[in-house]
Amino acid sequence: MVAPVFRNRILPYLLLLPSAALVLVFFIYPAVQSLELSLYRVHRVRGVKLYVGLENFERLFTSTTYLNSLEVTAKFVVAVVFFALAISLALAVGASQPIRGFGAYRTLLIWTYALSPAIAGLIWALLTDPAIGVLTGALSKFGIDFNWRRSQSDALIFITAAAVWKILGYNILFFLAGLKNIPRDVIEAASLDGANAWTRFWKMIFPLLMPVTLFLLIMNTLYASFETFGLIDITTQGGPGRATNVLVYNLYNDGFKSTTGIGLASAQSIILLGIVATLTVFQYRFVSRRTFYQ
Numbered sequence: 001m002v003a004p005v006f007r008n009r010i011l012p013y014l015l016l017l018p019s020a021a022l023v024l025v026f027f028i029y030p031a032v033q034s035l036e037l038s039l040y041r042v043h044r045v046r047g048v049k050l051y052v053g054l055e056n057f058e059r060l061f062t063s064t065t066y067l068n069s070l071e072v073t074a075k076f077v078v079a080v081v082f083f084a085l086a087i088s089l090a091l092a093v094g095a096s097q098p099i100r101g102f103g104a105y106r107t108l109l110i111w112t113y114a115l116s117p118a119i120a121g122l123i124w125a126l127l128t129d130p131a132i133g134v135l136t137g138a139l140s141k142f143g144i145d146f147n148w149r150r151s152q153s154d155a156l157i158f159i160t161a162a163a164v165w166k167i168l169g170y171n172i173l174f175f176l177a178g179l180k181n182i183p184r185d186v187i188e189a190a191s192l193d194g195a196n197a198w199t200r201f202w203k204m205i206f207p208l209l210m211p212v213t214l215f216l217l218i219m220n221t222l223y224a225s226f227e228t229f230g231l232i233d234i235t236t237q238g239g240p241g242r243a244t245n246v247l248v249y250n251l252y253n254d255g256f257k258s259t260t261g262i263g264l265a266s267a268q269s270i271i272l273l274g275i276v277a278t279l280t281v282f283q284y285r286f287v288s289r290r291t292f293y294q
Contacts, residue, residue: 031273037266044259056267066268068242069250073225076160076246080224084164085216088171089209093201095172096179106176113169118230124162125235148236152243155236159244162235163228171216178212179205218280225276247272 038057041050060066095106112120127135130147139146148158182205190200206213229248232238238245238253245253247268255265 034266034269037263038270040263041260042262044262052263056263057271060264060267060271065242065245066250069245069247072156072242072244073246075156076163076228076244077221077224079160080163080167080228081217081220083160084167084171084220085213087164088168088216089175089213091168092172092175092179093205096176106172109172110169112166113173115166116230117163117166117228118234120166121159121162121231121235124158124165128158150240152241155240155243159228159232159236162231163224166231167220167223171220174212174216175209178209182208214284217283221279221283222276225272247275 039051039053041052041055042048091109095109115123127133128146128148130136130149136146146154146157148155187200187204190204195203226248228246229252232244232246232249233252236244238249251265251268251272254261254268258264
């Protein structure tokens with residue numbers, strides 16, 4: 001394979017310039033600005049900045065509201081990532097079967113990816129409305145009183161279910177692509193050797209899907225940490241009793257609903273970025289050891 005040769009030495013840098021500009025403007029500059037603001041106590045109305053050093057970080061880790069937000073976020077992210085990957089993998093395996101008419105079935109499986117988190121939250125709010133919801137009506141027939149407007153545990157289950165449903169289409173797309181690239185002759189050889197469907201999946205198919213699973217593990221963690229704000233804002237708004245007050249929503253409350261919370265919100269953004277970056281590195285290092293590349 002011949003490596004590409006650029007006769008114009010400036011051309012590669014010009015091609016990278018748009019992406020570098022986007023990263024600089026929308027990531028590096030806001031991150032530096034947040035780091036600076038986290039060291040100040042800011043009054044948004046008066047426009048006053050008072051240097052306080054690490055006081056904002058100290059206030060956060062002694063705040064019961066923020067510590068509760070950390071706990072809620074941990075439960076929420078773990079539940080979303082686990083159920084989203086498990087359910088989407090099961091659906092993708094079923095959708096990959098060579099059965100007539102499954103093309104329409106695959107299309108229906110991935111349409112949720114086209115919806116915004118806010119719309120997904122609105123759909124689930126209507127389906128599980130305590131008064132008129134179809135799903136709550138069905139659950140009530142089995143003696144289950146599901147009320148996410150009143151019960152804290154039900155509220156966390158509600159936003160988890162909505163977030164998982166929203167990301168299923170995205171995960172299914174990648175799992176289907178990964179399943180399609182697995183050599184059929186390898187699976188057929190295992191079948192001829194007497195391996196049942198369960199053994200073939202865990203011993204052969206799933207290890208070959210590990211590169212896709214690693215990618216989706218990281219992307220689902222980022223999704224649950226950052227991209228579920230609209231879902232929560234249009235439904236529970238962090239309640240009831242702060243049961244769904246995840247870190248990104250707590251950051252929003254301090255940064256936009258308080259006149260003196262910009263410094264606290266900036267400190268929270270730095271902490272959240274650090275937590276997610278640490279989790280991403282850990283996931284990559286841990287899972288990549290068990291990843292097989294074809």
